Amino acid sequence: MLRKEVNDLLTQTGADNPMGKMFRQYWIPALLARELPEDDCEPVRVKLLGERLIAFRDSKGRYGLIDEFCAHRGVSLWFGRNEEGGLRCPYHGWKYDVEGNCTEVPSEPEESGFCEKIKLTAYPLIKVGDVLWTHMGDKDNRPPEPAWEFATVPPEQTFTSKRWQECNWLQAMEGGIDSSHVSFLHSGGLKSDPLFKGAKGNEYNHADKKPIFEVTEAEGGLYIGARRKAEEGRFYWRITPWVMPSFTMVPPRGDHPMHGHFWIPIDDENCWAWSFDFHPVRALTDEERQAMKDGHGVHNEYVPGTFRPLQNKDNDYMMDREAQKRGDTYSGIKGIAMQDASLQESMGPIVDRTKENLVSTDNGIIMARHRLRKAVIALRDNGTMPPGRSNEHQKVRSVAVVLDADQPYAETCKEDLKSRPGTKQTSV
Amino acid sequence: MSESSHPTLLSSCALAATAKEAQFRVPYPNSRVRASRIFALDQRAADAMMTITEQPWQGAHFLTVRVNVDPDKTAASDLPLEKPDGSPADLAEEIEGANVVVLISSSDNNAGAAEVIAREAFMRNIMSAGLVLNEDGDAMKSSAVVNTLRPFTSVLVIATDQDFIPAMLTALRA
Numbered sequence: 159m160l161r162k163e164v165n166d167l168l169t170q171t172g173a174d175n176p177m178g179k180m181f182r183q184y185w186i187p188a189l190l191a192r193e194l195p196e197d198d199c200e201p202v203r204v205k206l207l208g209e210r211l212i213a214f215r216d217s218k219g220r221y222g223l224i225d226e227f228c229a230h231r232g233v234s235l236w237f238g239r240n241e242e243g244g245l246r247c248p249y250h251g252w253k254y255d256v257e258g259n260c261t262e263v264p265s266e267p268e269e270s271g272f273c274e275k276i277k278l279t280a281y282p283l284i285k286v287g288d289v290l291w292t293h294m295g296d297k298d299n300r301p302p303e304p305a306w307e308f309a310t311v312p313p314e315q316t317f318t319s320k321r322w323q324e325c326n327w328l329q330a331m332e333g334g335i336d337s338s339h340v341s342f343l344h345s346g347g348l349k350s351d352p353l354f355k356g357a358k359g360n361e362y363n364h365a366d367k368k369p370i371f372e373v374t375e376a377e378g379g380l381y382i383g384a385r386r387k388a389e390e391g392r393f394y395w396r397i398t399p400w401v402m403p404s405f406t407m408v409p410p411r412g413d414h415p416m417h418g419h420f421w422i423p424i425d426d427e428n429c430w431a432w433s434f435d436f437h438p439v440r441a442l443t444d445e446e447r448q449a450m451k452d453g454h455g456v457h458n459e460y461v462p463g464t465f466r467p468l469q470n471k472d473n474d475y476m477m478d479r480e481a482q483k484r485g486d487t488y489s490g491i492k493g494i495a496m497q498d499a500s501l502q503e504s505m506g507p508i509v510d511r512t513k514e515n516l517v518s519t520d521n522g523i524i525m526a527r528h529r530l531r532k533a534v535i536a537l538r539d540n541g542t543m544p545p546g547r548s549n550e551h552q553k554v555r556s557v558a559v560v561l562d563a564d565q566p567y568a569e570t571c572k573e574d575l576k577s578r579p580g581t582k583q584t585s586v
Numbered sequence: 587m588s589e590s591s592h593p594t595l596l597s598s599c600a601l602a603a604t605a606k607e608a609q610f611r612v613p614y615p616n617s618r619v620r621a622s623r624i625f626a627l628d629q630r631a632a633d634a635m636m637t638i639t640e641q642p643w644q645g646a647h648f649l650t651v652r653v654n655v656d657p658d659k660t661a662a663s664d665l666p667l668e669k670p671d672g673s674p675a676d677l678a679e680e681i682e683g684a685n686v687v688v689l690i691s692s693s694d695n696n697a698g699a700a701e702v703i704a705r706e707a708f709m710r711n712i713m714s715a716g717l718v719l720n721e722d723g724d725a726m727k728s729s730a731v732v733n734t735l736r737p738f739t740s741v742l743v744i745a746t747d748q749d750f751i752p753a754m755l756t757a758l759r760a
Binding site (some may be wrong): 159161235267324325370371372373374375421427471472474475500503504505506507508510513515516517518519520522524525527531532563567568574 | 591596597599600602603604605607608611616617675686713715726728729732733735738739741742743744745746748749750753754757758
């Protein structure tokens with residue numbers, strides 16, 4: 159249960175809301191780099207944290223993320239002409255550069271200096287890995303560029319996708335740190351998904367359906383350890399890092415690529431679910447990359463030409479009751495990503511947490527909310543920068559490991575939980 | 587029935603998941619008051635717990651064990667338990683009918699008391715949760731506390747600030 163005022167505090171992400179101000183302290187993923195594939199390519203509409211923006215790549219390869227609407231009469235610059243170093247409104251020819259500066263107002267004499275008085279809001283857009291990142295906060299307090307391992311390994315070792323999820327970011331993110339649902343909702347996937355199957359750890363998962371959880375605070379967020387019985391006197395641990403505000407990594411399985419997510423608010427009733435796969439020491443195989451493109455693992459299939467999942471609420475997520483009965487899938491919905499999204503969207507656009515009945519195994523979620531609330535209040539009241547901005551906080555890994563029964567995972571796996579370039583993941 | 591009046595909509599999830607439909611969720615409470623029993627296993631844990639006992643909880647009982655005991659020689663009735671007002675309490679009476687037990691600890695010298703309480707909870711199929719207060723961030727020290735509580739709890743949280751106690755108990759409707 160969460161009091162309404164706290165639920166509002168954590169779920170509202172507009173520019174004037176405390177949580178919105180906190181999201182604006184981070185570099186957040188804005189677009190896939192392949193959405194702006196070449197200089198002077200077509201601009202892309204982007205909505206982030208409740209702000210409608212337009213992204214483009216100019217003639218010199220510079221990325222821009224500016225207010226979507228022309229300052230003249232409010233026309234959407236999505237209709238604009240991306241040419242000769244800027245985006246030109248097709249209505250009366252006003253032109254803007256990647257920093258939102260108006261560089262031409264054809265109707266006015268150049269000498270009048272009129273266009274110098276016009277400027278659209280602009281945010282930086284930088285390419286790190288497969289992703290274009292933006293920072294929508296104070297430019298004088300910009301954090302270091304993102305250092306997440308999935309975005310900094312060589313391109314052949316990583317794959318990123320995103321999908322539109324039709325609910326508030328927090329209920330989507332909470333699914334990522336809710337390890338106890340895996341034994342139920344995703345139980346079918348461990349046997350059949352090409353990006354999960356075959357790992358020794360899967361046997362422990364199937365043999366022990368009642369994991370025991372240990373939640374440990376980390377400087378940047380949390381570690382959530384799920385412990386299952388392994389051989390005599392030993393435990394199989396799956397350790398999920400959560401870095402504030404919305405990054406998680408799923409514990410690995412065998413030598414399969416590692417994967418994880420970001421959840422970024424589009425507005426308060428929609429979010430982007432970003433999903434990545436990478437291998438720390440080898441290129442993804444053609445088969446793995448194809449499986450990701452085909453929507454396996456943490457990825458999904460799309461309505462062609464969009465980032466909307468093929469299975470969505472307009473088609474009841476292609477519910478298959480027969481598959482549910484047979485046990486092919488636990489919920490009747492195909493695919494890990496859409497199994498999560500279907501249920502999270504069914505809660506409503508912003509779930510009413512005053513009605514929920516949490517239990518002890520939900521302590522990862524309880525602690526994450528606690529950390530978020532404290533950070534939001536510290537920023538609002540004292541201007542304290544939240545955790546998760548520093549590169550050190552971002553250099554994390556998930557872990558799957560078998561330990562002796564008396565070994566504490568956080569200390570024993572301290573090095574394994576850090577990203578280490580050129581070092582293989584710790585996995586079972 | 588004509589096709590147009592068929593009650594099953596083509597996109598029922600799309601309709602059901604709107605903000606407008608969320609207004610029609612059943613407005614009545616969906617759970618009854620829980621019986622939560624919160625045990626502080628050492629002085630520092632007790633000090634932290636005592637700062638919140640006056641808040642309007644939904645039937646939570648707060649209890650303290652101030653001395654270490656030998657679990658093999660201590661029956662439930664012999665565990666020296668204190669209520670917030672300093673009066674004695676009986677473990678078996680307190681734990682009977684409880685829905686959840688929370689053990690709060692900041693040190694590793696209370697394994698005996700933890701075992702006695704957890705044993706009583708286990709016999710009654712009551713979930714035990716452990717909360718380790720590690721305010722100074724000393725990993726080695728928290729490891730010792732974790733190892734003490736691990737055999738007796740189904741979930742363990744290592745928290746660096748005592749504000750998490752009311753946050754957790756509120757979330758659990760204690």
